[in-house]
Amino acid sequence: MIVGIDLGTTHSLIGAYFEQGSRLFPNALGEVLTPSVVSVDDSGILVGQAARERLVSHPQRSVAAFKRWMGSDRETVLGEHRFRPEELSAMVLRSLLADAEAALGEKVREAVISVPAYFSDAQRKATRAAGELAGIRIERLINEPTAAALAYGLQERDGHGRFLVLDLGGGTFDVSILEMFEGVIEVHASAGDNFLGGEDFLELLLQAFLADHALAPQALSVQESGQLRRRLETAKRALSSGQEATVQISVAGQALHWTLHEERFNRLAEPLLQRMRAPLERAMRDARLQPAQLDEIVLVGGATRMPLVAKLVTRMFGRLPMRHINPDQAVALGAAVAAGMKARNAALEEVILTDVCPYTLGTEVASRDAHGQLRTGLFHPIIQRNSTVPISREDSFYPVHDEQEHLVIDVYQGESPLVAKNIKLGELRVPLPKHLPKAEKGVTTRFTYDNNGLLQVEVTEHHSGLKHELILEQNPGLLGAEQIRERLAALQALKIHPREQQDNLSLLARAERMYEEYLDLREQIQAWIVAFRGALDTQDPRLIDDHRQRLGEALDALERRA
Amino acid sequence: MNWALRWLQLPPDADETAIKRSYAKRLRQHRPDTDPEGFQQLHAAYQAALAWARARSDEDEDDDARDAPEAAIMAAGFGASDGDGDGDGADRRDAQPKPKPIVASATDNDFLDTERLPPDTDGDNARLVQQQRPTPPTPTPPPAQIDVAQPPPLPAPDPDALCDELLALATRAEPQTLQHWLERQPTLWSLRDKAQVGWLLCHRLQQRMPPIQRDNFALLLGFFGLDDIAAGSAAQTLPMLQERLHLAWEMQPGNAHALARRVYPAGDKRYRVPALMRQLTRPFALPQALWTGLMPGRPRALRQLLLRLDQGRLDTLPAPLDRQQIGFWMRATDAGYLTRARLLVGLARCAAAALLLAIVVVLATAASALSPDTVPMSFALSRSGMAAVTIAALWAAWLVVGMLLRWQSEPESANRSPAPLWLRLLFIPLLVGIALGLIYGAGQRIPGSIVALLALLLSIVRVWRRRGLEYRLSVRSTWWTIFLIPSLFKGLLALLHSGEIGAALALALWSWDLLHQRRQLRWRRS
Secondary structure (H helix, E strand, O other): OEEEEEEOOOEEEEEEEEOOEEEEOOOOOOOOOEEOEEEEEOOEEEEOHHHHHHHHHOHHHEEEOHHHHOOOOOOEEEOOEEEOHHHHHHHHHHHHHHHHHHHHOOOOOEEEEEEOOOOOHHHHHHHHHHHHHOOOEEEEEEEHHHHHHHHHHHHHHOOOEEEEEEEEOOOOEEEEEEEEEOOEEEEEEEEEEOOOOHHHHHHHHHHHHHHHOOOOHHHOOHHHHHHHHHHHHHHHHHHOOOOEEEEEEEEOOEEEEEEEEHHHHHHHOHHHHHHHHHHHHHHHHHHOOOHHHOOEEEEEOHHHHOHHHHHHHHHHHOOOOEOOOOOOOHHHHHHHHHHHHHOOOHHHOOOEEEEEOOOOEEEEEEEEOOOOOEEEEEEEEEEOOOOEEOEEEEEEEOOOOOOOOEEEEEEEEOOOOEHHHOEEEEEEEEEOOOOOOHHHOOEEEEEEEOOOOOEEEEEEEOOOOOEEEEOOOOOOOOOOHHHHHHHHHHHHHOOEOOHHHHHHHHHHHHHHHHHHHOHHHHHHHHHHHHHHHHHHHHOOHHHHHHHHHHHHHHHHHHHHHO | OOHHHHHOOOOOOOOHHHHHHHHHHHHOOOOOOOOHHHHHHHHHHHHHHHHHHHHHHHHHHHHHOOOOHHHOOOOOOOOOOOOHHHHHHHHHHOOOOOOOOOOOOOOOOOOOOHHHOOOOOOOHHHHHHHHOOOOOOOOOOOOOOOOOOOOOOOOOOOHHHHHHHHHHHHHHOOHHHHHHHHHHOOHHHOHHHHHHHHHHHHHHHHHHOOOOOHHHHHHHHHHOOOOOHHHOHHHHHHHHHHHHHHHHHHHOHHHHHHHHHHHOOOOOOHHHHHHHHHHHHOOOOHHHHHHHHOOOOHHHHHHHHHHHHOOOOOOOOOOOOOHHHHHHHHHHOOOOOOOHHHHHHHHHHHHHHHHHHHHHHHHHHHHHOOOOOOOOHHHHHHHHHHHHHHHHHHHHHHHHHHHHHHHHHOOOOOOOOOOOHHHHHHHHHHHHHHHHHHHHHOOOHHHHHHHHHHHHHHHHHHHHHHHOOOOOOOHHHHHHHHHHHHHHHHHHHHHHHOHHHHHHHHHHHHHHHHHHHHHHHHHHHO
């Protein structure tokens, strides 16, 4: 069975496709949403809700939102371990896989993971590496808006029409324009911003809070800052259904009270909304569509619950967006459909999906302008962005001077006409024969971009017919095969708390978090923690269950009161 | 008939639906993941067939007056392969979209709360009706039916006026203000209008070339997506404009401080930039120029500024600068060349110096009239006249020697003077010959030695400049020079007495230079 995974910035989900349709697997706590947080404690690694609670109680040993660091070298120090973003994602994946295996009763060997449509080559490779580190094969990565469209289209629309999917998740923003007809789902255009998500809106509130109370960010201890973020997150969600929200927190012994009106939030969020305009415009431009030609605008992603987003869409497109499908689950459901399609599930035989490449790929050239001056550093596109994949295009290049001994074909990814602003993926040096004029020393470069987002470059010399191939594996920030093996061994040595203990651990973590937050009730909470630990030590399942239930209720009562 | 339609086995009058159905059917056999080659071919045929069908329906539209939106290509004609012509066509042929209700159907239960429709603060909802109607710049077809319950539509946004306003703001405002204005413009929220304005802007920037600073220009390009590789030819030509427009902006009277910051990053000579710019932007008049030329160092400062403005390119300096001023000051400071400008400025300076001297002398004489040693006025005036002539002669000599130096020490490959090459090559030996002739033949030792000294000077400078040697003034070298001055002086006197030494040294240096230049000479001959 191939599973589909949504590895999100704030939450992750896992599911698979069955006869009746996509189904998501719940975690040990009974929820389908597992927070993408990893924490280290004395006996092992925690993933999920428990780790999330520990963001407040043990902030030095917990980390969240590491999806933003995928594709980079950034290492997180948790206790005495150092982890790369791929390893953190791998731990989340292992936890999800444990949930899937518990539900399916069999081992999972392959998965389809969703990535933001706008993820770069390096980021996609890092996601694959995370899968390998978790012990599964990742042969297909699906773009998140396409996954949402799959879920939405199959469920609601009976597969007909043109629509725009706007996915505002915890950390990334993606826009996709798709068309469905006769069982074909065709992506016309994709655009996005990899650094725009619900977290950024939260950051705005944090800055406003600190500014209002004239506090420097360093003035808060790590626990207080974690607590503040939780409270602000709750306030932000409250604003989606009300006009006003309040936050109460005690900082450095002082009790602070803060009220946030929806008006003010809209004003604060204005710059972020402006940033959302550009990808939307670009996607429409690339798809060559007018707003009136769209049949639906679909909102996906938890952050689209904010009324700001609906307002933005209305201003730009002149219509209200739809949200028939659960915004948190849409991508995972779609990933499950994609997994089913890959497994050639009979029910999905009729559906074919074509996708596009989100970035322009090309090479650096020099050209002479009208004054005869040579200008270098120009970007010459070979594969235009938003071309349907798989695609293969070629172009011929010639040396600038007769005496040139090498021709360098660099591979760039990006949208700027100057290569300096684009990302370099690799280069190939082709030796040229010395004694030919430059018109005969040309090469033909072929770029082939396949379904899985892998680029192959093949250069053929004109005069000799020799072929050179470029292997684009040498990205410096990524793990090579050797390193993956090493890290896999290291990770397998680490103990992840088994699934059965998750509910107890999560409750303990919650109690510890509340111990940090409610300073005046510490003694009471401490007593409860000690009692619960004692119950756990007895290893009597009935006693433990009983204790857990009572402690859970007590903590709920406490939170309601406070 | 179109090859794609043939490939898909469709009749020539197939419409979009038929094309899509055929594509979908064939896609089952050529799936993208199992048959990439076949899929690419199929997809290419599909795209071509669709384009064909759409183009055909565009032509039919003028006859049929259909109101289906199939022909709506993006109004700005930003397609990567399309030029400006299509943009115009698309504008005119923009089909009307079917009027859609603003509020969605009530059958959606999980739908967003309709009571939470955003508050109509800017009249947005009224404008929503407006945005659904196309606004082409040419005569509009009759507007779509609007529900009478809706508020009356606002006047159509005028892209021309908006573009002009935008350009005016871009030339004078700070980047922050411009960004703020752009983000708040209600017209630019509509995708179609924004594309239209963007296209107009692109056109006008290339036509009018208004002075816009770099940051504002980058902001404009970014906002309208004109710095995108997919924006077609605009993406290639507009960035080249950026530096030119920034330069034009720096030339504006109010922005001399920005110019000064760029041209003199070290900050020491910034204070004089405003005055220099004023001089360069006023219309040329010879008397005024000569008056300015009297100020010591002013012509050289002007030259330095002109060369730093655009990395030495003088032909393309933008408008506020007066071309005649530029020409005059460059010629007036061209060391080693005898130009009318230089002559005039030099003469003016000599005249001013002479006048000053005369005044001083007259005043001194008048003052001495009060003391016992009276000096007659005529004597004083004649003496001052002689001094003025001496100054003029010295200056003329300076000019001539400068020209000779430049002529002799230019690289062998460059020869811009009318004198023949062989003369240039053999000038120094010629001088040496004259010197020796004067010393031995005519018995005039001192004049001969002077000529020999001149030959020595020419050969030293020739070797110095051609080798590209530099003399860096550091503290230690300055001390050494001070110590050496008396010995230098003595050496000079010795040379004056025995011109032979000077002649011999000159010949030696000349032949050394000749050895180095022989390769280039060979090249010249061939």
